[in-house]
Amino acid sequence: MRRSCRVFGVAVGLTLIAAALSPIAPVEAACLGAVKKCGRDALIAIDVRAKGTPRAHPGGQVTYVLDYSMTRTPSFAPYWGSYWVGGRFPRGARGPARAVLFDETGRRLAAFPCRGHSDGVWCDTGGRIPDRGRIVLTARLARGATAAAVAVARVGFDSFDGLTEQEFARHLNRQKSREKFCNYRFTRTVTTAVDS
Template sequence: MRHALGIAAGLALIAAALSPLPQAQASCVSAARKCQAKPLIGIEVAARATSPAASGGQVSYTLDYAMTLTPSFAPYWGTFWVGGRFPAGRGPSRAVLLDATGKRVAVLRCREHSDGVWCAAGSHIPHRGRVVLTARTGGKGVTRLGFDSFEELDRKESERRFSRREARARFCNHRFTATVTTVTTTPDS
């Protein structure tokens, strides 16, 4: 009897996992920017910047991150962007991705978007690591940096390089950020 109940419960869980998305989740896949579903992955982000910096000088931002997958019946297929809003000045044109040991994994290209400067990290990034971004600052400012994850892709879609606009329109978007304040010095200080 217990064996039969266990099999029935297992089949019910599998059926629930394979059933079509509820309407609230389906809407986030279409064109909605905010997704009703909870993220399938969590990203803890700690950010710091070299400071003080002279106005117009370079500031290096370092993001230490750790990803945690939530329990799921299916593999995780997603794509990531790293970056955010930088203070007045010029945002980075590239970012360096390092694994947990400090080994360089990739150099990511960055571009200006309507919601900040973002670098396409793709789907194959280490679960723990560091990202270093270097920008020119226009003065004291607050920088909000982190990761955007786009979820509910399939395996084939995760191999593609979607533009940020396409990803925002087609997939669930979750943002994980940290804030850094940079202080500039004047030549007299």
């Protein structure tokens, strides 16, 4: 009996070692590459109010306006954040190609380039944006949009916080940031009625 238990234990041990050394399945790899879970609230919370063009024709332009304000959690240790603005735009829409930043007085401060990612169109702010301001993004609806439809967008901020000054200066891309830092998304839904 003892010998059979020992043989069984060795077999189980070898099976576990083989499983540990085997390549990761694609589904498991996708999970491992997902957003880092931090188990805490954001150190830099972003309140976003979003509005868009209320009505547009198929192929028409829709402008999204994001008024935002950031609240930083008090801390003895300094920390930084990096931010992307954008989100998921209506199906088939083109753009936005850039996001324009304005301060509270309406003065234009900067424009950020945008590009498509697997989770939407995001514009890299470079991290240096004021704690309050306005972002304006413009997209063009698909020409084939059906009449009396509703074009839905989910727009706002994708942020990473808890960076040190050196990490902030390195300006990592979104993929590296998602692996390394705490990721938080602050978005709002905006609807546009599509007329014929």
